[in-house]
Structures are given as C-alpha cells and as structure tokens.
Amino acid sequence: MNTPAATGAPPQPRSLESAFEDTIARDQRVEPRDWMPDGYRKTLIRQIAQHAHSEIIGMQPEGEWITRAPSLRRKAILFAKVQDEAGHGLYLYSAAETLGADRADLTEWLIEGRQKYSSIFNYPTRTFADVGVIGWFVDGAAICNQVPLCRSSYGPYGRAMVRVCKEESFHQRQGYELLLTMMRGTEEQRAMVQDAVDRWWWPSLMMFGPPDDNSPNSARSMAWRIKRHTNDELRQRFVDMTVPQAEKLGVTLPDPELRWNEERGHHDFGTPDWDELKRVISGDGPCNAERIARRRAAHEEGAWVREAATAHAAKQAARASEGAAA
Ligand code: BYC
Numbered sequence: 001m002n003t004p005a006a007t008g009a010p011p012q013p014r015s016l017e018s019a020f021e022d023t024i025a026r027d028q029r030v031e032p033r034d035w036m037p038d039g040y041r042k043t044l045i046r047q048i049a050q051h052a053h054s055e056i057i058g059m060q061p062e063g064e065w066i067t068r069a070p071s072l073r074r075k076a077i078l079f080a081k082v083q084d085e086a087g088h089g090l091y092l093y094s095a096a097e098t099l100g101a102d103r104a105d106l107t108e109w110l111i112e113g114r115q116k117y118s119s120i121f122n123y124p125t126r127t128f129a130d131v132g133v134i135g136w137f138v139d140g141a142a143i144c145n146q147v148p149l150c151r152s153s154y155g156p157y158g159r160a161m162v163r164v165c166k167e168e169s170f171h172q173r174q175g176y177e178l179l180l181t182m183m184r185g186t187e188e189q190r191a192m193v194q195d196a197v198d199r200w201w202w203p204s205l206m207m208f209g210p211p212d213d214n215s216p217n218s219a220r221s222m223a224w225r226i227k228r229h230t231n232d233e234l235r236q237r238f239v240d241m242t243v244p245q246a247e248k249l250g251v252t253l254p255d256p257e258l259r260w261n262e263e264r265g266h267h268d269f270g271t272p273d274w275d276e277l278k279r280v281i282s283g284d285g286p287c288n289a290e291r292i293a294r295r296r297a298a299h300e301e302g303a304w305v306r307e308a309a310t311a312h313a314a315k316q317a318a319r320a321s322e323g324a325a326a
Pocket of ligand 1: 046047050051052054055058059085116117118119120138139141142145206207208209210214215216217218221227231281
C-alpha cells in the first residue's frame with residue numbers, strides 16, 4: 001500500500017475542516033483550541049450567551065419572593081435555588097469565553113437588547129404558588145432541553161451542562177414538593193396552584209422555541225450536534241412527562257385538546273400562541289422592560305466591585321513582576 005510510512009514521505013496534514021467534520025461524525029468533542037468553522041463558533045456563542053442571560057435574568061421572577069417566603073425553610077430553599085441560577089450563568093459565560101467571547105461585551109449586548117434571553121422570564125410571579133410552578137414546569141422544561149445538551153459536541157458547553165442539570169433536577173423536585181404541600185392545604189391554596197398552572201402552562205411550552213418548520217437554526221445546530229433533538233421533539237417529551245405528574249398533583253392542564261394518542265404513543269396537545277412568543281421575544285412581553293431595567297441597574301450598581309477587582313488584580317500582577325525582577 002502506498003501509505004506515507006511505506007513511501008517514507010511525511011504524513012499529509014488533513015485539512016482542518018475535514019478533521020473537524022471527522023470529530024463531529026465520530027461523536028467526539030470539539031475543544032477550545034481545535035479549529036472550528038466560524039459558523040459553528042458563532043452559533044455556540046449565540047446559544048450559550050442566551051442561555052447564560054436566561055439564567056441570570058431568571059433569578060428575578062423567583063427572587064422577588066425571597067423576602068415574602070412563608071417560612072424560614074421555604075426562604076432557605078428559594079435562596080439556594082436562585083443562587084444556583086447565578087452559578088449556572090457563570091459557568092455558561094465561562095464556556096462562552098472559551099470561544100473568544102468577552103463576558104463584558106455579552107452583558108452589554110444583553111442590556112442593550114441586542115441578545116436574547118428565554119421568553120419565559122418575561123411573565124410575572126403573582127403568588128407563592130408561581131414559585132412552585134416555575135420549579136415544576138420551567139425547571140422541568142429546562143431538564144428536557146438541557147439533558148441532551150450534556151452530549152453537545154462542544155466540550156466546555158456539554159461539561160457545564162452536567163452540573164447544571166443535576167441542580168435543575170433538585171429545583172424541579174423542590175417546586176413539585178412545594179405544590180404537593182399546597183395541594184394538601186386549604187381550598188384557597190389549591191385554587192392558587194391551579195391559577196399558577198393555568199398561567200404558566202403555555203409560556204412553558206414556548207420555552208422550547210418555535211415549531212420545527214419555523215426554526216431557522218435547528219437543522220444546522222443538529223448537523224453540528226450542538227442540539228440533539230428538535231424543538232418539537234423536546235416539547236413533546238415535556239408534555240408526556242408532565243401529564244402524569246399533573247394527575248398525581250390533582251391539577252388540570254389548561255388544554256382541552258390534551259389527550260393520549262394510542263397510535264403515536266404520545267399525548268396530542270393544542271397549539272401554543274406563536275404570535276405571543278414572537279411578541280415576547282421581540283421585547284413586548286408583560287415584564288421585558290422591567291427585567292432589563294433591573295439587570296441594567298444591577299450592572300451599574302456593581303461597577304465599583306468590577307473596578308476594585310481589576311485594581312486588585314493589577315496590583316497583584318505588579319507585585320508579582322517586581323518579585324520576579326528582584
Ligand atoms: N425565548 O431557530 P430557533 C432555564 C429564538 S434557562 C427567547 O429554534 P435555536 C432556567 C432563538 O434564539 C432557559 N428566544 O433557535 C433558568 C432564535 O433567535 P436568534 C434557557 C427564543 O437556538 C433559571 C429564534 O428564536 N435555555 O431553563 O435553534 C431558572 C429562532 O429559534 C426562544 C436555554 O437557553 C425562547 N423561548 O433553538 C429556571 C437552552 N425560542 O438567536 C430555569 C439552550 C427560540 O436566531 N438553548 N428563540 O436571534 C436552546 O436549546 C436553543 O437555543 C432554543 C432555541 C431551543 C432555546
């Protein structure tokens with residue numbers, strides 16, 4: 001055989017692009033120092049940044065209830081959950097940084113409205129039952145969406161997702177446990193739970209994104225194995241997982257078309273209001289302005305911390321170089 005070894009010729013470098021395609025085809029991980037197509041890098045930065053922004057903005061709706069939680073135990077649980085979300089945001093911004101994105105730029109783009117965050121966080125949390133329903137639905141949806149992302153082709157993103165998913169799983173259980181407790185309470189508490197379910201069901205289905213025939217990024221992201229399932233596949237998985245949980249809890253999901261389809265082996269369900277999703281994504285949801293104003297204010301109020309940390313790092317670096325020169 002005329003291999004380089006047989007002819008004594010130096011091995012031919014494979015083209016960078018075919019090495020990348022090979023890595024994807026063999027279902028191996030792409031790492032930060034590997035060559036990658038521009039589109040792959042941009043798609044990842046877009047998705048990871050949006051995901052990071054969602055975690056950080058997602059602290060607001062539930063955070064509003066920390067001071068009003070009905071007991072010390074509920075307050076401590078909610079505190080821990082909201083703090084976990086800050087942690088998720090930080091892992092994700094770090095993953096975006098491995099792609100050359102600057103965290104300061106990403107934050108600027110968020111507060112200038114140039115980058116998106118999940119539509120779900122633009123709805124108000126009216127009662128404490130909303131905290132439970134967010135845990136059950138929103139973290140439940142996050143688990144459906146994010147468990148497959150643990151196998152995402154980009155190493156730092158997939159690895160960040162492993163820890164995020166473990167924590168989301170705790171979040172979902174705390175939400176469901178809170179609702180079980182409320183359902184064992186008074187008539188008024190049961191009504192609060194049902195009302196929260198009615199308000200959060202459809203927005204939760206919208207978290208998975210537009211339907212597949214109107215999802216411009218899915219095909220490319222699936223071919224690159226960034227996404228492993230389509231938006232509609234994950235939405236179906238969430239519905240199938242949630243229906244028996246709703247039955248056990250004793251609430252009704254607000255969809256008259258929801259029923260088991262023996263032939264498909266899945267639940268059929270109604271169509272979310274896609275115009276509403278478009279409106280919320282484009283900045284016109286019930287709380288968009290409030291969420292961004294709050295994020296902007298927190299960023300501005302934290303300026304002194306960033307300045308102090310930068311000055312401290314500069315001082316440390318100067319001391320280290322003085323020490324090295326002595
Ligand atoms: N909200 O082509 P498509 C959490 C955008 S954090 C806003 O299907 P793709 C949690 C989409 O970005 C939850 N925008 O896009 C946190 C695209 O716009 P651009 C966040 C949406 O990327 C705290 C356009 O619509 N989870 O769970 O293939 C507490 C067309 O869509 C939405 C993640 O970020 C939406 N719902 O698929 C509790 C997970 N849907 O960028 C819980 C990672 C779509 O072209 N992200 N858009 O301008 C993903 O899996 C995917 O990015 C999506 C969208 C499934 C969200």
